[in-house]
Amino acid sequence: MCPGPRQAMSEQKQMAGEDNIAYTLGPMQAGPICCDPQPLIQVEDLSLHYGAKAALDRVTLDIHRGCITALIGPSGCGKTSFLLSINRLTDLIPGCRITGRIRIDGRDIHDPLCDVQTLRRRIGMVFQKPIPFPLSIHRNIELPLHEHGITRRADTGPIIEQVLQDVGLWNEVHDRLHSPALRLSGGQQQRLCIARALALNPHILLMDEPCSALDPLASGIVEDLISRLSGRYTIVIVTHNLAQAGRIANYAAFFWTKGQAGQLVEFGRCRQIFESPSHELTAAYVNGVRG
Amino acid sequence: MATLKSIHACRDRFAQFAIYTAAFMVCAAFVWILSDLVLGGAAHLSWDFLVDSPRDAGRAGGIGPILVSTGLVLMVALMAALPLGWTTAVLLAEYISADSSFGYAVRYSLHVLACVPSIVFGLFGNAFFSIYLDMGFSILSGGLTLACMLLPILISTADAGLRAVPDTYRLSAAALGMSRTTTLFRLLLPAASPSLAAGLLLGTGRAVAETAALLFTSGYVDRMPGSLLDSGRTLSIHIFDLSMNIPGGDARAHASALVLITALLLLNVAAMRLAAGWQRRRITE
Ligand SMILES: Nc1ncnc2c1ncn2[C@@H]1O[C@H](COP(=O)(O)OP(=O)(O)O)[C@@H](O)[C@H]1O
Ligand SMILES: [Mg+2]
Numbered sequence: 059m060c061p062g063p064r065q066a067m068s069e070q071k072q073m074a075g076e077d078n079i080a081y082t083l084g085p086m087q088a089g090p091i092c093c094d095p096q097p098l099i100q101v102e103d104l105s106l107h108y109g110a111k112a113a114l115d116r117v118t119l120d121i122h123r124g125c126i127t128a129l130i131g132p133s134g135c136g137k138t139s140f141l142l143s144i145n146r147l148t149d150l151i152p153g154c155r156i157t158g159r160i161r162i163d164g165r166d167i168h169d170p171l172c173d174v175q176t177l178r179r180r181i182g183m184v185f186q187k188p189i190p191f192p193l194s195i196h197r198n199i200e201l202p203l204h205e206h207g208i209t210r211r212a213d214t215g216p217i218i219e220q221v222l223q224d225v226g227l228w229n230e231v232h233d234r235l236h237s238p239a240l241r242l243s244g245g246q247q248q249r250l251c252i253a254r255a256l257a258l259n260p261h262i263l264l265m266d267e268p269c270s271a272l273d274p275l276a277s278g279i280v281e282d283l284i285s286r287l288s289g290r291y292t293i294v295i296v297t298h299n300l301a302q303a304g305r306i307a308n309y310a311a312f313f314w315t316k317g318q319a320g321q322l323v324e325f326g327r328c329r330q331i332f333e334s335p336s337h338e339l340t341a342a343y344v345n346g347v348r349g
Numbered sequence: 350m351a352t353l354k355s356i357h358a359c360r361d362r363f364a365q366f367a368i369y370t371a372a373f374m375v376c377a378a379f380v381w382i383l384s385d386l387v388l389g390g391a392a393h394l395s396w397d398f399l400v401d402s403p404r405d406a407g408r409a410g411g412i413g414p415i416l417v418s419t420g421l422v423l424m425v426a427l428m429a430a431l432p433l434g435w436t437t438a439v440l441l442a443e444y445i446s447a448d449s450s451f452g453y454a455v456r457y458s459l460h461v462l463a464c465v466p467s468i469v470f471g472l473f474g475n476a477f478f479s480i481y482l483d484m485g486f487s488i489l490s491g492g493l494t495l496a497c498m499l500l501p502i503l504i505s506t507a508d509a510g511l512r513a514v515p516d517t518y519r520l521s522a523a524a525l526g527m528s529r530t531t532t533l534f535r536l537l538l539p540a541a542s543p544s545l546a547a548g549l550l551l552g553t554g555r556a557v558a559e560t561a562a563l564l565f566t567s568g569y570v571d572r573m574p575g576s577l578l579d580s581g582r583t584l585s586i587h588i589f590d591l592s593m594n595i596p597g598g599d600a601r602a603h604a605s606a607l608v609l610i611t612a613l614l615l616l617n618v619a620a621m622r623l624a625a626g627w628q629r630r631r632i633t634e
Contacts, residue, residue, distance in 0.1 A: 192536075
């Protein structure tokens with residue numbers, strides 16, 4: 059199995075050290091140095107259809123352990139669909155069909171022996187719009203913990219405090235944990251959603267444009283948070299903000315709609331994608347949006 | 350310019366007048382009914398009226414046994430209809446895709462059922478529960494007939510309530526590895542509770558006010574019921590009988606109607622409070 063966050067952290071510290079090759083644009087607050095990329099999520103020939111309509115066409119891609127991988131590309135090219143197929147949320151969408159293979163830590167997620175609930179517990183997801191449940195702040199985090207058998211107050215209390223600390227929300231809400239989560243501001247709600255996902259101790263975080271519904275200030279706070287989380291978690295983030303991708307990601311994958319379906323055009327280290335893309339579509343997109 | 354302006358002003362004033370008149374007429378109708386009932390019935394209202402048995406075919410005495418029968422019929426109806434209706438609604442809203450032909454067929458038949466006049470339910474209840482299942486004229490048979498009538502209301506309100514809960518809750522609950530059952534009981538049903546309460550209220554109101562469906566099923570007997578298999582006369586049937594069949598029963602009919610309306614109003618307020626309270630608790634819990 060994948061090491062837990064804390065374990066991963068210490069591994070990271072050992073891994074870092076020597077040659078500080080930065081694969082990212084701009085300064086990285088606390089990222090790992092991915093000098094020894096190990097694939098954690100291996101996607102092979104993934105095609106996805108909604109009814110008769112194809113959304114993804116034969117995507118093959120490795121996502122590396124402990125790194126942040128940014129998915130970029132225009133709207134409708136299947137980035138969200140790609141994320142949803144990693145934690146099998148596509149099972150919930152009527153008419154959605156998947157072919158190809160996705161392995162996490164070497165195990166096929168479509169294996170009948172694979173328990174979906176456990177799989178999803180180990181993969182946190184943050185959506186574009188913050189989706190706090192209409193419950194109290196405390197209960198929002200406690201409910202999923204209860205579901206996974208962590209029910210004693212002595213256990214849940216420290217976890218809830220820890221994850222709220224991790225997302226920098228503790229100081230803002232510790233005196234009103236039992237007030238409605240819906241009363242928080244948008245940025246706070248999004249951080250609560252991240253905390254809720256972290257509470258289950260996942261090893262992968264999927265983030266679908268986590269900052270796009272937030273104002274620039276809140277967006278900056280969430281972005282800082284994400285870069286602090288890198289290394290402890292393997293993060294796949296969809297973003298339309300290329301500057302943001304450049305700041306926080308180690309790898310980037312560029313998707314584009316060819317014909318009807320989205321395809322992976324180019325995948326590589328973030329710097330390479332941004333500075334010397336090998337595909338002309340990538341170059342056009344990266345420069346077009348920049349300039 | 351000036352004329353155009355005055356035409357506009359004139360039109361506005363006319364529209365305003367029409368809107369106020371309509372609203373006033375609605376209020377006036379309600380006030381008229383209520384004042385008629387109060388004027389005709391309030392004099393006979395007393396604690397004794399509520400607990401005594403009717404005497405002289407209802408011209409004298411009270412409505413004690415009738416209230417008990419009404420309560421029992423309502424209890425039977427809700428106990429049969431709530432579990433069945435809400436489970437069906439969960440099935441429709443959560444387990445069957447919106448455009449499946451089965452879901453469509455069930456919803457369509459519910460719409461049809463909701464339009465069936467209550468006298469038809471009465472005849473069906475009489476044939477099926479009273480005669481075929483041999484329950485005779487009884488509170489049980491009346492309650493079950495009412496349950497059939499309530500099902501469409503309970504199912505469609507709960508179904509609509511569950512459907513109105515945003516899909517994003519289901520997705521993000523699933524993304525947290527929560528099971529369908531937990532999601533249903535901890536998130537979806539609480540989020541739909543105002544609709545469930547509204548359905549319960551509508552259903553109860555309809556059941557308490559129902560006459561035709563009970564004529565041939567729970568019957569007329571105005572004695573205190575000894576068991577659910579006894580016949581029992583409900584409040585609305587009592588009102589109907591007093592005003593149609595009993596000369597000189599008008600005053601008691603008014604008083605009974607006043608009790609019925611008061612009960613319905615209280616029910617309304619209680620249900621609203623309940624729904625508001627649920628919502629508050631669900632958010633702050
Ligand atoms: N539930 C759905 N049913 C049918 N088509 C869908 C559904 N979700 C997405 N699509 C389609 O699949 C394509 C890819 O969508 P999506 O993965 O959301 O792209 P992106 O996140 O890159 O904007 C789009 O053309 C979209 O219209
Ligand atoms: Mg998207």
